[in-house]
Structures are given as C-alpha cells and as structure tokens.
Amino acid sequence: MTNQYLRNSVADHITGAISACEGIRNNLVILNGPIGCKTYYTFSGVDSVVRRSDLWSLRGELQLEDAMDDHLLRSQYCVGSARTPATNLRYTDYIFGTGEQLHRALNDFFAERKYDLFTVIQTPGTSLLGEALEPELDEISSEFQIPHLFIESPAFSENSMIGYDETTVRLMELLCDRTSSGNKDTATPRVNLFGFDSHEKFPEGGLKEITRLLKLCGIEVHTAVGINCPVSDFRTIGEADANIILCPERCKKTAEYLRTHFNAPVYETGGMPIGFDLTEKFVREISELLGTDCTAALDDIEENRARAFYYIAHCMGSSGFPKDLRYAAEGEPSVLCGYVDFLSGYLGIKPKAIHPLYTQCHTENLIREKLQELHCEDALEQDIAAVNNVLLLAGANTIVELNTYSNNIFGIETANPGSGYIHVIPKTYVGCQGALYLLEQVLNGTKLLRSWL
Structure with missing residues (x-):
C-alpha cells in the first residue's frame, strides 16, 4: 500500500469535529482562537450543505442588501464569512485568559440570533493554555437557556473521520433522550441514518436518494445525523426502529454507543450503496430487517x-x-x-x-x-x-x-x-x-x- 503522497493538507480531527457539529441545524459552532484558525477551517473544506439557519436571515422580501448588511457577518468574529466564526483572540488574551473575549463573542451572537445549541471548539493555541472554561460556559448556558458542547482538546494529529465519530457520540450523550426508546406514534417503520458528513461531496443529494429508495420500501427516515438535523430530532433518536450505519469510518464509536444505549438494531452497510448491485443489496437487507416490501424499489x-x-x-x-x-x-x-x-x-x-x-x-x-x-x-x-x-x-x-x-x-x-x-x-x-x-x-x-x- 502506498505511503502518504500528497503535499497539500489532509482533513484533521478538528475538521471532523466541526463537520459533526455544523450538521445540527441552528447550532452555533464557534472556534475559541484567532481569526486565522477560522479562516483555515472555513475554506479548507467546501460547505456542501445549504443551511436553513445561517448567520444571516433575510427579512421580508429577498433583498441582497439585507444579507450584506448583517451585523454579525461584518463583525470581528466572522470577517465576511458566515461559516465557523472565531472569538478573534489577540495580544493579552493569551496572557490573561480567553474567557472574557469568549463571553463577549457569545453575547454578540445571542443578542442577534436564536440558537438551539452552541458548541465551543478550542484551537491548537488555546488548548495549550489549559484554561478551565467549563464553569464559564455553564454560566452562559444558564443565562441564555441554551445547551452547549465544549470540545476542549481536539486530537489534532488524528484524522477527520475519528473527530467526526467522537464528536457525534459527544452530541448524543448531550442531547439524546434515552427514555424515549421504543415510543412509536406511527405504524410506518422509521430509521436513523448515520455517516453523512457535511464536508463530503454531495451529502444533500445522497440523503435525498437514500430517502427516496427507502420510501419505495415503505420506510421513513426519522433522523439523518450530520445533515441539517434539528435538535428535536436528535433528542428522539431512540424512537426509530433501526439505526443504519452508512460509512463505518465515521461511525465506529457511534455504532457502539447506539448498541449499548438503545434497543433498536444497528445495521452496518459496510459502505455507501454506490452502483446498482450495492444499492439493490442495501434495499433488500433493510427491508428484510424491518419486514417491509421492497418490490417498488x-x-x-x-x-x-x-x-x-x-x-x-x-x-x-x-x-x-x-x-x-x-x-x-x-x-x-x-x-x-x-x-x-x-x-x-x-x-x-x-x-x-x-x-x-x-x-x-x-x-x-x-x-x-x-x-x-x-x-x-x-x-x-x-x-x-x-x-x-x-x-x-x-x-x-x-x-x-x-x-x-x-x-x-x-x-x-x-x-x-x-x-x-x-x-x-x-x-x-x-x-x-x-x-x-x-x-x-x-x-x-x-x-x-x-x-x-
């Protein structure tokens, strides 16, 4: 097997963590670090998902000036790019601590927008400071009544698949209501999809196609983790009849968590259903698992x-x-x-x-x-x-x-x-x-x- 050959950057652990967090709708994902880190992670991966709740919201009619005049978009935390803002740490922040600037940034965001969740991810420099920011973030969560996730020490030397997997588990630990397992309000079988990544190529089109094929089998998609998944759907993961793992590289720990915390079976496809043969195998096995008719598919x-x-x-x-x-x-x-x-x-x-x-x-x-x-x-x-x-x-x-x-x-x-x-x-x-x-x-x-x- 060949050695690593590329001279350009390969997606790292923090890229995967950002992707998993940005896959939740109306989640503010902010880097606690200088604006340069925000610039790298904003443009190192292409944003493949059209988010229904971005940092700007057009008011009334579709007017370009409304979007361009957004206060947050022009702020020191976004610098013209709405994705993955940073706290813009500078100068004495690295001497006296980053808590004050972090609090100031979050206050600005929460004053302008309503969020269902916020995630703070430490950048390499701030991770080395070893600050105890959790009490500060707990206070902010209590003040604004918004749950939060704090990723304190991303494993920068590991790849993005591991970062995505570990962060997905952290999100389930924070948000999932395990008492809802088995409570069904419909006779149609429902499944959760795991393995879509907002930084991959064409995740929205992939979700649309998988949803279409499953619908032909008489199966509904309850939650598609990683693609504009609302917090409300994330909380009710346990209500689905099965959990489908589409990409095992992104879901090793996720699959283990699902097996140990929920009653629904976990089906691992072994990979994305690409091509006619693997697609046919996919629909047959899912239908057999849930007892539906896949003839139409x-x-x-x-x-x-x-x-x-x-x-x-x-x-x-x-x-x-x-x-x-x-x-x-x-x-x-x-x-x-x-x-x-x-x-x-x-x-x-x-x-x-x-x-x-x-x-x-x-x-x-x-x-x-x-x-x-x-x-x-x-x-x-x-x-x-x-x-x-x-x-x-x-x-x-x-x-x-x-x-x-x-x-x-x-x-x-x-x-x-x-x-x-x-x-x-x-x-x-x-x-x-x-x-x-x-x-x-x-x-x-x-x-x-x-x-x-």
Missing part, C-alpha cells in the same frame, strides 16, 4: 439499469469499446469499495491505482477484500501520484496536482475540497441516481481521455 433500480444500458450500448455501438481504459481512486476504504464494485464489477474497467485514506479507522481490509474478489489487489501497490491515462476519482487537490505532470487524466471529483465548480442542483454518487451520474462522467471522460485511439 427493486423495480426502480431495474428501470435505472435499463437506462444505463441504453447509454452504454449507444456509446459502444457507435465508437466501439475503449482501449486500455483504466481508473484510479482515493478515499475512505468503504467508499472505495462502492466505486470499485461499480466501475470494475459492473462496467468492467480495471483499476490502475487505489489509495485508501484514513486507514487508522479499522476499515482498511474492506477495500483489500473487494480487490481480491476481482483479482486486482495489485492496484493497492501502485503509486497514485504516478498514474497516467486514467479516470481519476478524487478531491480537487489530488486531481489538480496529478494534472501538473500527467498529460492524459480525466478528473471526477468525488470528495472535497472541490475545484470551485458551483453545483446548484443536488447531485450524488449514491444509489441509482448516483450510478447514472457516475456513468455520465465516465462516458464523457473516456472521450476526453482519447481511450478509443
């Missing part, structure tokens, strides 16, 4: 298979099969399993290089086993930084870097950070719609790769 999958076949046959019939077409991919092992299953198992494209990220998250064997099934395990030993003549599934940083010294690569953005292309219509790589969208990019990419020459 299977019919939908079959219709989308037929649509995919039409375009594959049309392209291959007019141009013939592409020669020496290969692909390379990086990402979480469980997500890579989905791409490999679809691109190799369904489309028959051989992998050139597969680079798993976040391998300290207990899932590194998933992709190795998948490649062994296809007799392509040698792809793990290839250096993705040296590939050429491939479809490259990765974040924009990797795509741009490899394009600097490779002359025949077609990049497919499957992770953030992105290249800056603005996706207005929700997209996804999950489920049937995701399979079609990925196929669309593959078919167009083969033309640009000169694969038929």
